[in-house]
Every structure is written in C-alpha cells, then in structure tokens.
Amino acid sequence: MKFHRINSLEDYKAQYQRSVENPEAFWDDIAKTFTWQKPYTKVLQWDFQHPSIQWFADGELNITENCLDRHLPHKANQTALVFEPNDPSQKVRTYTYAELHQEVMNFSQVLLNQGVLKGDRVCIYMGMVPELTIAVLACARIGAIHSVIFGGFSAQSITDRIIDAQAEFVITQDAAYRGNKIIPLKPVIDDALLKCDFVQKVIVLTHAKEPVNMLKGRDIWWEEEMELVGKANVPPAIMNAEDPLFILYTSGSTGKPKGVVHTCGGYMVWANYTFEQVFQYQENELHFCTADIGWITGHSYIVYGPLLAGAKTLMFEGIPTYPDAGRFWDIVEKHNVNILYTAPTAIRSLMTFGTGVFEGRDLSSLRVLGTVGEPINEEAWNWYDENVGKKNCPIVDTWWQTETGGVMISNLAGITPSRPAWATLPLPGIQPLLVDEKGIENTEINAETGFVHGNLCIKFPWPGMLRTTYGDHHRCYTNYFATYENLYFTGDGAYRDSEGNYRITGRVDDVLNVSGHRIGTAEVENAINMHVGVVESAVVGYPHDIKGQGIYAFVICTDHTHDKDLIKRDINETISRLIGPIAKADKIQIVSGLPKTRSGKIMRRILRKIAEGELQSLGDTSTLLDPGVVEEIVKFRV
Numbered sequence: 001m002k003f004h005r006i007n008s009l010e011d012y013k014a015q016y017q018r019s020v021e022n023p024e025a026f027w028d029d030i031a032k033t034f035t036w037q038k039p040y041t042k043v044l045q046w047d048f049q050h051p052s053i054q055w056f057a058d059g060e061l062n063i064t065e066n067c068l069d070r071h072l073p074h075k076a077n078q079t080a081l082v083f084e085p086n087d088p089s090q091k092v093r094t095y096t097y098a099e100l101h102q103e104v105m106n107f108s109q110v111l112l113n114q115g116v117l118k119g120d121r122v123c124i125y126m127g128m129v130p131e132l133t134i135a136v137l138a139c140a141r142i143g144a145i146h147s148v149i150f151g152g153f154s155a156q157s158i159t160d161r162i163i164d165a166q167a168e169f170v171i172t173q174d175a176a177y178r179g180n181k182i183i184p185l186k187p188v189i190d191d192a193l194l195k196c197d198f199v200q201k202v203i204v205l206t207h208a209k210e211p212v213n214m215l216k217g218r219d220i221w222w223e224e225e226m227e228l229v230g231k232a233n234v235p236p237a238i239m240n241a242e243d244p245l246f247i248l249y250t251s252g253s254t255g256k257p258k259g260v261v262h263t264c265g266g267y268m269v270w271a272n273y274t275f276e277q278v279f280q281y282q283e284n285e286l287h288f289c290t291a292d293i294g295w296i297t298g299h300s301y302i303v304y305g306p307l308l309a310g311a312k313t314l315m316f317e318g319i320p321t322y323p324d325a326g327r328f329w330d331i332v333e334k335h336n337v338n339i340l341y342t343a344p345t346a347i348r349s350l351m352t353f354g355t356g357v358f359e360g361r362d363l364s365s366l367r368v369l370g371t372v373g374e375p376i377n378e379e380a381w382n383w384y385d386e387n388v389g390k391k392n393c394p395i396v397d398t399w400w401q402t403e404t405g406g407v408m409i410s411n412l413a414g415i416t417p418s419r420p421a422w423a424t425l426p427l428p429g430i431q432p433l434l435v436d437e438k439g440i441e442n443t444e445i446n447a448e449t450g451f452v453h454g455n456l457c458i459k460f461p462w463p464g465m466l467r468t469t470y471g472d473h474h475r476c477y478t479n480y481f482a483t484y485e486n487l488y489f490t491g492d493g494a495y496r497d498s499e500g501n502y503r504i505t506g507r508v509d510d511v512l513n514v515s516g517h518r519i520g521t522a523e524v525e526n527a528i529n530m531h532v533g534v535v536e537s538a539v540v541g542y543p544h545d546i547k548g549q550g551i552y553a554f555v556i557c558t559d560h561t562h563d564k565d566l567i568k569r570d571i572n573e574t575i576s577r578l579i580g581p582i583a584k585a586d587k588i589q590i591v592s593g594l595p596k597t598r599s600g601k602i603m604r605r606i607l608r609k610i611a612e613g614e615l616q617s618l619g620d621t622s623t624l625l626d627p628g629v630v631e632e633i634v635k636f637r638v
C-alpha cells in the first residue's frame with residue numbers, strides 16, 4: 001500500500017486543506033501505509049508551551065524494516081545504492097536492496113558483538129563511502145542512536161559532540177579522498193578521544209589505505225569484524241515510534257552546538273512523504289543528492305527518504321571540481337541521473353567556470369532539479385534552469401532545517417509552479433505564519449513590495465519535527481518555543497505574497513549561512529577568543545558572491561601583537577583547530593575597540609552594516625560608549 005501522491009495544483013490545495021482541517025486523519029492515512037510491528041492507536045499529542053510532541057506514540061516499528069525488508073519481496077534485485085568514487089577511474093559500487101539488507105545485517109551483528117545496546121549513542125565520523133550508509137542503517141536496525149559528524153569538523157568539535165552525546169562507540173575510517181587530497185580521519189578521532197576515555201570501541205574501516213595508529217583493546221578493524229560475522233541474520237529491533245533515531249549537531253545563536261533529536265516514527269513518515277511529494281520520484285529513477293551525510297540533507301535525501309521509497313540513491317565521494325568542473329555533469333551522464341539535488345553555493349561556484357564544461361556532456365536523463373540550504377539568487381536559478389535543466393526540468397527550491405527533518409516549504413516538481421528565488425508553498429501539514437518582533441501575526445501586505453514580511457514561525461506540529469535537544473530539553477524550549485508563545489520559531493525571515501507563496505530571506509538571528517553550512521557567530525567568537533593574542537572579538541556575516549555569506553571578524557588584540565598578518569593567520573588556524581576549516585574568517589580586521597552601548601553590549605547592527613559596506617546607514621551612534629571607534633573601524637575596513 002502506498003500513500004496518495006499529489007498530482008495537480010488543485011489536488012495539492014485539497015490535500016493541504018485536509019491536512020489543516022483534520023491533521024490526525026490526514027497523517028493516519030499516510031502513516032498506516034508503513035510497516036508497523038505494532039500499530040499505533042494515537043496519532044498526535046502535542047504542546048508547544050512545555051514542548052512535548054508525540055506522533056504515533058504507542059506504535060512500534062523499525063525504520064530499516066521500512067527501508068529494506070519491506071522492499072525485498074518485489075525489489076530484492078533492484079539497485080538501492082550507487083557509489084561513485086572520488087576518482088572517476090575507480091570502480092563504481094552498487095548494492096541491490098537484497099545486498100544492502102545483508103550488509104546492514106552483517107554490520108548490525110558487528111555492533112551487537114561489540115556490546116552496542118539499544119539506546120546507546122554511536123558517533124560516526126566517515127567520508128562519503130557506502131559503509132557510512134551501512135553504518136547508519138545498522139545503528140537504526142539495532143536501535144542504537146547514530147550521531148554522524150561531518151568529516152570536516154575538527155578534533156575539538158568531535159570531542160564536544162561525543163561528550164555531549166555520551167557516545168561510547170565510534171565508527172570511522174583511515175582517511176577520506178577529497179579531490180586530489182587525502183583527508184585523515186582516524187588520526188583526528190585519536191586526538192578527539194584523548195579527552196573521551198569513556199569511549200569503549202572504535203571501529204575503523206580501511207578505505208584510503210593510509211597508515212593508522214590502532215589502540216589495543218579499543219580500536220578494531222571493520223573488515224576483520226565483518227569477516228567474523230559472515231552472513232548474519234539480525235532482525236530489526238522493536239522501537240517505539242518516539243524512541244530517538246538519531247542526533248545531529250547544529251549551530252545556534254549561543255556558543256555550543258546543540259544535538260537535534262529525531263525519533264523513529266515521525267521522522268520515517270516525514271522523510272518518505274516529503275521525498276516522494278517534492279521530487280515526484282518515479283519508479284526506476286536515480287536520485288542524486290550532492291550533500292554529505294554529515295548534514296541533515298544527506299540523512300533525509302540520500303539515505304532515509306529514497307530508501308523508504310524503494311528508490312535508487314547515488315552517493316558521491318568527491319567534490320564538484322575534481323578532476324574538473326564538469327564532474328557533476330559526468331556523473332549525470334555516466335549514471336543517467338534523473339533527479340539532481342544540490343546547493344546554491346555549488347551552483348554559483350560552478351557558474352564561474354563558464355558553460356564550456358557542458359559541451360559534449362549529455363544531461364538529457366535529468367527530469368527534476370532541486371536546491372537547498374540557502375536562498376538562491378535569481379541569476380543562479382536561471383543558470384541552473386538554462387544550462388543544467390535545458391529549460392526542461394522543474395526546479396524545486398526546498399526550504400527546511402536540521403530541526404524540521406525534511407522539506408517544509410517547496411514547490412512540488414512538475415505539480416505546483418516554480419518561481420525563481422521563491423520556495424513557494426508549504427507542504428501539506430505545514431502551517432507557517434509571519435510575525436513581527438513581538439510575535440504578533442503580520443497579515444498586512446506592504447503596499448510598496450506587495451508582500452507580507454516577518455519572522456517565519458510554524459504553528460502546528462508535523463511528524464518530522466525535532467523532539468528535543470539532546471541532554472538539555474530546556475534548551476529546546478528556549479531556542480525554538482520561547483521567542484513567541486505557542487509557536488515554533490525558525491530563525492528565518494520571509495516574504496509571503498497574496499497567493500500564499502513564501503520567499504525566504506535568511507536568518508534573522510546570530511547564525512550565519514556560509515556555503516550552505518550553518519555557523520553560529522558566538523561559536524566563531526569563542527574560538528577566536530581562545531587565541532592568546534586576542535582580547536575580544538565580534539563576528540558578523542556579509543554578502544559573498546559564492547558562499548552566500550562570508551565571515552567578517554572584528555578583533556581586539558593584546559598590545560604585544562606586532563605582526564598583524566601573522567596574527568590573522570594564527571586566528572584562522574585557531575578557528576580551524578577548534579571548529580573546522582569551514583568556519584574560518586574570510587576577513588579579519590584588527591580594531592582598537594568595538595562599538596558598545598553604555599551597558600557594554602556590542603552593537604552588532606553597526607558592525608553588520610560596516611561589513612556589508614552600508615556605510616551610509618549606520619544609524620544612530622550617539623548612544624555608544626565611544627562613538628570614535630566606529631569612525632576608526634569604517635576607515636580601516638577590509
């Protein structure tokens with residue numbers, strides 16, 4: 001049995017209306033098409049005040065039974081996973097549903113043999129290799145909670161996350177290939193674990209054949225353990241719908257990343273539902289999402305969404321510019337990719353290589369294009385449409401977040417209209433609204449723009465929403481539910497037109513979006529402030545042609561700093577060490593003071609304007625403790 005696939009704009013409207021008027025019946029019809037080990041009797045219980053959200057609460061299931069086992073009767077020999085290696089001359093690896101099922105069971109047995117129990121947290125720090133997908137699914141199969149950490153994060157970031165999650169098990173690989181580089185992973189884990197002596201086992205996959213240090217009693221080889229188990233038969237663990245499935249850390253406006261928790265039942269329904277409705281996946285098509293599984297996009301649209309739908313999903317190990325800037329298009333042609341889902345920052349960076357790379361490359365298999373991660377500018381949208389889609393593929397602009405589990409606002413490929421730079425309509429079940437600073441709903445259309453503007457909130461739960469922040473439920477409340485009473489606050493600003501279409505303008509909090517990666521300014525400031533030569537710092541974003549936003553750091557140094565260029569490099573080295581290279585500052589300005597109010601608060605608004613180059617509209621600076629610093633900062637702007 002399958003849930004109803006939206007098939008026209010009218011159908012969308014009818015489905016949307018039903019999802020608002022009768023959400024429980026609406027979601028019951030969808031959820032019951034999945035395989036439940038014990039059916040649920042309650043669809044939804046919720047409270048945004050003392051956040052508590054439960055979907056299908058007394059139901060029992062295992063998401064891997066729905067991803068794998070349930071497809072075996074009719075799809076055992078159909079491809080599930082295609083792996084395209086970093087080096088195009090290396091062998092492509094494919095797994096049928098039967099093979100993936102077997103591999104997942106084998107690795108599940110490895111985890112069981114190591115003493116991993118239901119509810120244990122397992123940290124996964126790997127490159128984009130098929131074993132990563134297998135590790136994720138094996139955790140889910142035995143009921144362990146996976147927490148994947150993106151391979152670009154530093155040892156310190158890993159330590160913080162492993163401690164926060166109290167993860168006693170780690171899965172990693174020797175090293176990863178990235179373009180012409182070899183990125184060590186196991187050595188980073190070794191550093192990270194110096195401060196995590198509670199970690200019992202580290203399972204190490206050999207991939208790049210780099211030498212690694214193996215600690216006796218703690219570190220074991222993936223291959224050896226797999227050989228020991230042979231062909232295993234591990235039945236799916238029985239999970240309550242509200243048991244945690246995974247933790248994924250993401251930055252917020254405070255210093256410490258938070259562990260967003262998704263649960264088994266609701267996330268499963270949402271990942272599958274959104275995948276099929278948004279991309280309109282057709283039987284036998286190949287879906288290529290270019291994200292890394294270290295981010296939510298990879299979780300939902302490389303692993304869970306496609307496999308739940310019985311689709312073929314492609315994993316790409318490398319980068320879009322290796323061996324040359326035509327790599328994505330080579331992959332499309334080589335594998336006959338039908339759906340391509342990528343980020344505006346990737347599109348903008350490929351634009352700089354010109355259109356010559358398209359010559360002689362056949363993209364005719366493409367049917368649907370998607371974008372995610374940040375607002376897409378019209379120029380990039382049009383370039384994508386013309387050069388990649390040949391004006392023949394609908395583009396879905398999908399707005400969502402780590403916390404939302406899956407797409408929230410997007411057109412549906414070929415079903416509802418697309419519109420450059422607009423995410424357009426909310427998916428069924430999603431009830432957005434725009435509020436002002438005080439939380440009062442804004443419905444008035446601005447005469448000048450023709451749109452309503454405000455801070456984007458959601459007023460009703462959906463199955464894929466986060467349930468808590470790991471180990472600190474209060475933080476979940478303060479971050480998402482405390483700003484506006486009875487509303488989930490997204491942190492984004494948006495416009496809405498008279499037809500109900502949304503255009504997302506970006507974060508309104510102290511969170512930056514750099515190349516589609518979410519980075520909290522406080523986190524970067526904390527890292528900069530760790531440098532011995534630094535007294536204080538303030539970090540803001542500014543528009544960047546390729547990255548969307550760049551990082552601009554204003555830094556006060558100690559008196560004894562002589563070599564300014566050296567200290568700037570040192571500061572970025574410190575950021576790299578503490579967070580990862582993705583958080584390095586694009587611009588660093590050494591200043592003698594920061595604009596502060598009389599009560600000592602940094603006036604970020606002014607710094608943001610300076611970084612953006614909006615020097616005419618700095619606003620009132622007379623209330624500052626020392627208005628002179630603004631002049632100095634403007635004068636020496638970088």
Ligand code: WT7
Nearest residue numbers: 372373374375397398399400401402504507518
């Ligand atoms: C933030 C969430 C969701 C997967 C990737 C990022 C921004 C995301 C869009 C879009 C405009 C977008 C928002 C959001 N964002 N998609 N289509 N248009 N902005 O997940 O790291 O949790 O970041 O990304 O600002 O809040 P994330």
